[in-house]
Amino acid sequence: MGIWIELGLFVLVLAFGLWQIRDVKKERAKRHMNVAPLSTQPRPPSWLDALEMRLVSKSASPGERLKKMILIIFLALAVVFFGAHSVFFFMGGAYLAASLTLVGALVAAICGAAVFRVIDPVPLWRIYTIFHFILFFFINHSLGGLHNAQGSLIYVLFFPLLAFAVDGIRGAAITMVGGIGIYFASILAAPYAQVDQQLPAWMLTSLGLQNMLGTTFIGLIAVYLYGRQSQLLSLQLVKMKEAKAQETQALLENILPREVAAELASTGSVNPVRHEAVSILFTDFSGFTQASAAMPADMVVSQLNEIFAAFDDICDDCGVEKIKTIGDAYMAAAGVPQACSDHAQRCVRAAHEMLQFMQTRNAASAFKWGLRVGIHSGPVVSGVVGKRKYAFDVWGDTVNIAARMEASGEVGRVNVSAYTCHLIGDEFTCEYRGKLEVKGKGLIDMYFV
16 A cells, blocks of 8 residues: 555656646747747745755856755755654664664765765765665665565655756666665565564554655655756746847947848848938048058058047937948938938038047147048938848939039038038038039039038
């Protein structure tokens, strides 16, 4: 009858373990399907969290914490139950069995203290498992065999569960083989056992009940901790994925406009868009090729980086989107990717601030850079090109004319087309330059702002 109770308890713990695993799998499936994902908000710490923080190092990984917590709880219970068995055996006159169980309590206490000092608890677990099974054999033998040593079978069944959580599937298999070996060794050695003392029936029943409750409790704790740590590990993975996604999004936003980066991240592509009202700004340095030829390469790059970094800040302040740099040329646009009614004014304000920055910088620098700025307004098409290195760009005749405005301008001046001048007339004063010849476009009216 006792064996059937033991098997029933084992099935109960196994069912609890499968239930825990099912819950973990459900959470993972929900996250993959984007249905009610596991919340990443910090939850209030439980008593188990507080115990874990006291007993296990904060720097330990979730797997190490799981193993140590199982060992600590198991060894603490081993001390309690070995101590209780020792008292019962002394009361029943089985002094050899009492001494053996007292040794078991002491060894469990020593190993429990050692858990706090070791980094990897697996070797300690293996040593203790060997000791535990050998001790079982001698306790069984001192009591005359398995019929007087209730609960041995349930230890054989539950030890592999603990070994699986601590030492993996291979450790669990070896533990099961070892436990079955000790079990049958006790059966074979029973005829040769010299009974230390025949225990009364009530005491044998009490000892069997202790073994059943103790091992069941240990099994439940182990399975619960395993499921809990699996959930914590899943939560950690979710946070890592979110951090990685945020890092990727930040990287995309560093090279693409925010709206374009969001579309690319969500859909994997960006649809080309036609914008009817956009202003394009081009800057270029006069005599850059000749000046850079007389400078060390690292100085050229350093000075360009300093200037273009300042231009980036100016564009951000003025609501202008940097498009790209081509050599010493700087291209920006307003009204793209988001439309705005004051796109021309934004570009002109940015152009004036760029010229002011260059004037201040040239006054304090040994190398003087002459900056030309050209602006034209009109329709463009925007989109993302590239397979490995994404680039947001704009195309259209407006871009070509803006480049011609810059090339036809003068150092320290903002050269704009007639249409751009018309758009900014209420805020800025334009100086008519006349019709100037533009390659591929003929004569175009130009203005200095």
